[in-house]
Amino acid sequence: MISAFLLVLRRELTVAVRRWSDLVMPLMFFIIVCTLFPLAVGQDIEMLNNIGPGAIWVAALLATLLSLNSLFRDDFEDGTLEQLALDKEPLSFMLLAKTIAHWLVTELPLVVLSPVLVLAFGMPVDAIPGLVLTLLAGTPALSLIGSVGAALTAGLRQASGLLALLLLPLTVPVLIFGARAADLAASGQSIAGPLYLLGGISVLALTLAPFATAAAVRVSLD
């Protein structure tokens, strides 16, 4: 089971590297969204400071949405999803590997890049560890919850809007807590509370989402 898991993970990463242009898109998008705010809002440092954490979180959520769109669609169309569903290893496990690959490929670069964007918003350097921590704790939940929605819409074309509609209600708590925690971090307060909550949501999603995803994939294939 573990070996199947690692195998799927490795294949996903290989495919992602071959399609590096798909990989860079969400990242570019993240940067563009973040840089746009200072342009839209103007030079008022205090204001920028204020919206910074929220903006970074929104950008992360949107970048996730952008990339989730094709998480299962390609596999659905070329028939590899079918093959996974016919394997003796539990489907939920292998889909979890796919989701983790998605996180590594899409979310992790955002997290790594976020310190740079903190500077774009003129936030204090001390805010960096807090922001990075909240993103680390919260983005897994985004990927995991997102995978359920992606699995439900795998067989549908032009489903980006539907996907957003399905995912928004489920990801908003993550967004709210994430932005709140990042905000606290920026103003130098303790972020332990919301951070644990975010971590809690991620762990909960980790235990439940794979099963929902597997069920959804089986439905999409029917």
Place this chain on the structure above:
Amino acid sequence: MISAFLLVLRRELTVAVRRWSDLVMPLMFFIIVCTLFPLAVGQDIEMLNNIGPGAIWVAALLATLLSLNSLFRDDFEDGTLEQLALDKEPLSFMLLAKTIAHWLVTELPLVVLSPVLVLAFGMPVDAIPGLVLTLLAGTPALSLIGSVGAALTAGLRQASGLLALLLLPLTVPVLIFGARAADLAASGQSIAGPLYLLGGISVLALTLAPFATAAAVRVSLD
């Protein structure tokens, strides 16, 4: 030539209307993205006011990007792009029809709906005409520039991915001028300058983009 143009346009629209939910979806998506900002940034009305125009433009760009993703990929995979390329009518013309359909289906609803979102950000009602005008002037450029990128990535050669990456930043000027103009409009200033600029970019894109798109499609098919 005109009739082929209209025909492609009609088919694209039929495909979109086929499931009425598809039509409503970009709208829902747009609304959802716009609701994310207040959630993440907090309830401070002045701040919301400030980021409003920028947020609405980001939402529009994102909706465009998400839908462009599949603008030509579907056609490429099911072979209808091949069929268009083999038609006696000029390919660039028919692709322009596709792009216009894309604009009508994805962007126009956003433009129409944007006044409602102005309220979500608590912006003054006077800001509405300005915002709508900037969106009207700027979104065609997004669709047109986007179509070149979509054509390049349809067949997904590595080099084309790179080009698409170069194209994405091209939309940034549109975004910047758009957000700036909307911002001016919201604070009651004259928007003539940026508006002409946006219109200029759109017209330029209209005259050049179709040829680039056609060339890109032929490259993708080879």
Place this chain on the structure above:
Amino acid sequence: MWTWFHKLASPPHFYRTATVLEPWLFWPALILLGIGLYGGLIVAPADYMQGDGYRIIYVHVPSSYLSMFSYVTMAVASAIGLIWRMKLAFCVAVACAPIGAAFTFLSLVTGAIWGQPMWGTWWVWDPRLTSQLILFFLYLGYMFLRQALAETRQADRASGVLAVVGVVNIPIIHFSVEWWNSLHQPASLSKLEAPSIAADMLWPLLVMILAYQLLMLALLMTGIRAQVLEREKNARWVGELIGREGRGA
């Protein structure tokens, strides 16, 4: 117990049960609605702070409560359908969605109307309001997903998964007032020992809630019947039913 359960779960049998139940739910609902409105609009005194404006509570609170009740019903029915592969359960879930969406919409609209005099604005990005809006999106998502999937069987199971997953939002809505400091009214009814509301104002509210509840169940029966007929339209018993009614008319 199980035989009874299985008998109830057979579509023709349930169809007949629902047909019998429907009027027994509908008419009491109407009567209670009348009593509740009379009590709420005429008997209950004007509020010393809000004047008559507060009377919208008699619409707002019941519809808010039922918006959540409908969702839970939908999720439970979906779970049953997914686990035991029971088609009837999906009929229940599908019937719940538009009813719940309508109540949610009503709650949002009445809340907004009430908010205008109370808070001086139609809408604020307050946790309770936001989460109620999100509940509305959840209903929409459920219905759009069904719309997008052409085959009923597939739509049932896919939307079922969504409904079950989305149930996590219900506690968030309910407790949002306590978890965040919110503009919105905290729970005033659930504190049973010492209700923070005058008895004259309270009883019409309770009556209204009961009336809404019965109304929701009546609508649910109608919805389920329509679903059952739609799905079983090729079955023999439906043919007989239509034949009989056709002859009767």
Place this chain on the structure above:
Amino acid sequence: MDTASYRLEWRELALWRGDRCLQQSLTGRLEAGQALTVRGPNGCGKTTLLRTLCGLSQPETGEILWQGVAVHRNRPDFYAHLAYAGHTNGLKGDLSTRENLRFAAILRGRHTNQNELLHGLRLTACADLPTRNLSAGQKRRAALARVLGSGAQLWVLDEPFTNLDAAGIEWLGKRFNHHLSLGGLLMIAAHQASQVEPDRETILELPGGDT
């Protein structure tokens, strides 16, 4: 169909994919009323040849002439007489067969009687389903219907018999012969028998394929 006699020629074509040379010095012609069947092992370049002749791919060297004029010089005229069906079906999955066909017909400026064609291909019962839901053979039939109803002189078909049942193959063979008897041109790639009357058919056996 008009009575002018058409002709497609190609000279000294070299087909490359990546850094592999698939075929070299291919020269040939196809005249009105004739069929060319391209055969050869998997991967020898049949599809590449057909796509190159249609102008979808560029040949590495060599030239392709339609009515004596280089094809890339006169796309509109060539494409007005060409109908192609490749390995992919060229159908929009969200549209029904009828809608897909109507679109193709209007684009060509024709108003064929769809019903007769749909009936012949036994697609009547599923003509209003989104083509996404059709069975593999039904999709193939719909793709062929587009070509058969196009009114084009030159049909280029890449493995047209794929996924078809026996009755479908036979019916298609009849249509091929009918098309040829009216002076049409036909070029197919196939692993099965082409169903064309032997005296109308030329077979091009491509060498190659890998070890």
Place this chain on the structure above:
Amino acid sequence: MDTASYRLEWRELALWRGDRCLQQSLTGRLEAGQALTVRGPNGCGKTTLLRTLCGLSQPETGEILWQGVAVHRNRPDFYAHLAYAGHTNGLKGDLSTRENLRFAAILRGRHTNQNELLHGLRLTACADLPTRNLSAGQKRRAALARVLGSGAQLWVLDEPFTNLDAAGIEWLGKRFNHHLSLGGLLMIAAHQASQVEPDRETILELPGGDT
């Protein structure tokens, strides 16, 4: 391959798509060393039957048993013995044939000698190309290689001969017979001859298809 004798049974299956009933009351069984060839006109439900037997679709009514146990009760055991290739090839276009096969093999916990299989299927020369670039027949071969190298007892193949050249069809037939002689089970849908020795083969002729 172990020597236990396997068996797949299905009882009273009803296959529906949308609101159309494709097949009713299908009952049958497949035992070790036997092949079942499903035939029938396009759109009669062959693919749907195969997918249902594999557990990819739910039958409207009826049950499917592997070794006497309902399939959906014991997926892991059933799937450990099953290899399926449908109309889609199940290959990642960005990975090479070798990579695709290696992935499939490791997932099954096997280390077959890829090279021999690739050689038999004449894929050696293009084994390191991304499968997206392969010819139609080569893609099909790669998909078949996955099944042939899986070591599974039950092979379920939907139109395996599609796009294959004559030599490929013959080679595949030999492998089928070899698999059966080792006590394997084979189920295919095909419009061509199945290449299986007649005494091992049962033919299931599905009625239907549309006017």
